[in-house]
Amino acid sequence: MIKKLLIANRGEIACRIIRTAREMGVATVAVYSDADAKALHVRQADEAVHIGPSPAAESYLVGEKIIAAAKETGAEAIHPGYGFLSENADFARAVIDAGLIWVGPKPESIEAMGLKDAAKERMIAAGVPVTPGYLGEDQSVERLKKEADAIGYPVLIKAVAGGGGKGMRKVDAPENFEADLESCRREAKASFSNDEVLLEKWITSPRHIEVQVFGDSHGNVVHLFERDCSLQRRHQKVIEEAPAPGMDEATREEICAAAVRAAKAVDYEGAGTIEFIADASEGLRADRIFFMEMNTRLQVEHPVTEEITGVDLVEWQLRVASGEPIPLKQEELSINGHAIEARLYAEDPAKGFLPSTGRLEHFDLGDEGRIETSVEEGSDISPFYDPMIAKLIVHAVDRNTAISDLANVCAGVEVYPVRSNASFLVNLLEMDEFGSAQLDTGLIAAKGDALLHSEPSAAVEMAAASWRIEEFEAKDWDRDILPKANGVFGFRLNAEPALARVAMHLNGEVRHLSVAATGDDDRFAVEVDGRQDFSEVTHLPTTHGDVADDQPDGEILIFERGAAHVVSFARERGTGAASAADGAILSPMPGKVIAVDVSDGQAVKAGDRLMVLEAMKMEHALTAPFDGTVTQLAASEGGQVQVEAVLCVVEPDE
Known part of the structure; x- marks a missing residue:
């Protein structure tokens, strides 16, 4: 068994891994950037090593620094968590070449599933059904546009190296294709250093169903049943549950068997997830469930699987990485009750879900359910990383009870002055459609502003x-x-x-x-x-x-x-920061300017894109409020800006 483990990650997943490692008697080493010097994961680990400045590209994404930290502290193994370098085959290979244990699949398995186009071809060969689309090598705009027209709109553009909802765009009409492709490629390049894309037919009643799989070095592969992750916003999962509502035993058997075939096709070891898209227009049917991709790592939503199976997936990871077989056989695994997870984010739903940063002056998540977090009262939410504050998980005897319990947990969240999506989560959980399992990945968008209501009663x-x-x-x-x-x-x-x-x-x-x-x-x-x-x-x-x-x-x-x-009661209060004069374009958040599309004196039309900001891994386009001329341009590509900074002014036409 591994004796000392370095965790190449931060946040709640680092705290989660530390908890299991401690229970197993495994010593832990944390790594941290400048922004995380006082973070909870740093204090919980047995040792901690500083690895660089706050931007992830200079710290958590620098594999050489992480391997050096493992060598320096005598760690035998590296657990990558999720995100960052967790699905980087070159980093996994470097860890192994350095004589360390990689807590994850073999680099060859990561490579096989890392590029979505190659993965789909491999799945076709393994008899796993895939979504219709374009996987070709010709990445020219002209060819991609031609293929999209042939597939038919709406069409989905996906980064071949993507994940976590990054590098994905739904295109509803031909005239939007080139602009969406440009944005998708830019985001993919920034997130994965690869701007190649594939195209898929957009399924009009889609449900996101995924299967947890686990393999070992002895040739064993099992599944731990399915999860439903259909409640999504901009391709980011918001609420996940297990098992999938409406899944009958015959369909479950077929989809889980397909997931095991997929894992065996790449000689998989460790924890992984096979993601499927289901055409749920007539309910969940095995002949309408298609392979999308494989995540060769632990998933954010893994706790719901743990809750219904009684398995500690991190413990399994450490045991399998140490050379042990999977602790349980397939016939020993079963579903017990229902579990649901909600992702609590530092964002303001009333302002288009813009990230919210700052100090948690008041912070209380209650003591009900299972709470996975890495922050506490007094912690800072920085603009450098993912805005997730916590994962809130409940397990109950049935789905209705789990929904009610989780709604109560979310309703009891107290976060201030940082904004959170807690009231949005309550509204989601109380939707009639959610309660009756009328789910699809477009449900949140379809409900629109009705889900944002949080006015005081x-x-x-x-x-x-x-x-x-x-x-x-x-x-x-x-x-x-x-x-x-x-x-x-x-x-x-x-x-x-x-x-x-x-x-x-x-x-x-x-x-x-x-x-x-x-x-x-x-x-x-x-x-x-x-x-x-x-x-x-x-x-x-x-x-x-x-x-x-x-x-x-x-x-x-x-x-x-x-x-x-x-x-x-003590004094008059305004409604927020002073607003700029009409036509002033203010930064809605602190962030980095990644594109400037206009110049001083340029004429623009209402809705024209002026520039793009990036913060907390998300792009935010700023557009002209009306026809006019750009003046006082103060933003430049690559520049950092603060919230409510005037980036430019649009002088209205006469």
Whole structure:
């Protein structure tokens, strides 16, 4: 068995690996960049080695530094986690050549599945069904456009070296093809150093079904059943579950058998995932499920498989890498209950899911379910890496119970001032379509803004009022001046003299709050902006949210359904940073300018792309708000910009 393990990764997956290694008695070595010097994974590991500046290209993606760190600390093996170098065959080979154990598949297996076009050809030979499309070597724009026209729109462009939703574009019409191809290639080049693409027919009712497989060096391959990852946004998985709802035993047997054939076709060792796209227009049917790709690593969503099988996949990885056989035979594996995982991201759904960075001044994920995270209160969310804050996982006896339990976990999330998608997750889990398993990968996009609603309810106003009443009792009511009603200092609604009123600022908007005493010492009636439809309140209605009253400047936070609402009684609050004059193009986030499409004095039309920013591995195009002329161009390709920096101005036409 491996005695000392270096983890070539960061974040929650590094913490996850450390946990299992500790339980197995395996010593761990963490690596970290400047941005992660105080990170949780660094503190949890037995040792830690600094490997460079904050950008991943100068630290976590530099294989030589990681191998040197393993040699320096006497680590016997390297676990790559997921992302970064986990599917880099050259790095795996370098690790092995350095005399270290690679906790993952053989480099040849990674290479065989690393390029999607070659992988599809291999799967065809192995009798695994694949999606119709174009896998040719001719990568000219003209040939790709011709093939796309022949396949028929909508068509999907995919980076052959892609993964994690990067380097993918759905093209709905021929006139959009070249622009989408350019964007896809640029993102693929930046993420994978390879801008080659393939084309696939876009399936109109698609479900993303994947099968967890595991192989060892003794020729054994097993599957650990399937997961459904159909709830996606921009090809990024948001909620995953196991087993797949609506999967009958016959279909499960066929798809899992196909996954095992796929793994055996590349002599696979370790943990891997065979991903399929299913045409679910008539439910899940084996003859309408097609191979997409293989991920030659542990997946982000592996906990749901662990929960339904009782298997620790990281333990299996370490045992198999040490030369042991797979601990269980296929017939010893079974499904127990239902598990669902939600990905909690540092992003603002109300602002187009732009990444949100900064310090977690208030952070509480509760203690229900299984929580995989690498941050804590006081941690910084940096712009250099993936914006995932945590994975929230529940396991229950059936799917309906699991949905309800996970919705409650997400509703209890408290994150501030960094924005999160917690309320968005609650809305997803409470969708009728999700509950009835009417799933496809386009469902989130189809629902649109309906899923973004996180406005405070009346309960939030009541909670704020209740908190203010306590403050009134303690210090604000002048008991020598205010008359006493029913034995309590204060006013009764609609009584003389005038009501006790105060301006309540809720998320920057002014609400006029009136409070009066009622029939006993602990109850008050509340009126907000003239609405008297609130019941009498007794302090905070905790079933609707929790108040964090430790905020500066007289602010309190009220959390409801995962959303943070800021309340202040002390001063007027604006609605955010000052807006620029009409036509000023502001950076919506800190990031890097990766493309500038205009020059000073250039005429533009409404909707024309002006430039592209990159932050947290995502591209964000900025466009002209109206017809006009570009002036005051302050951005240049390769430059770093801060949030709300003026990048240029579009002067409107007369």
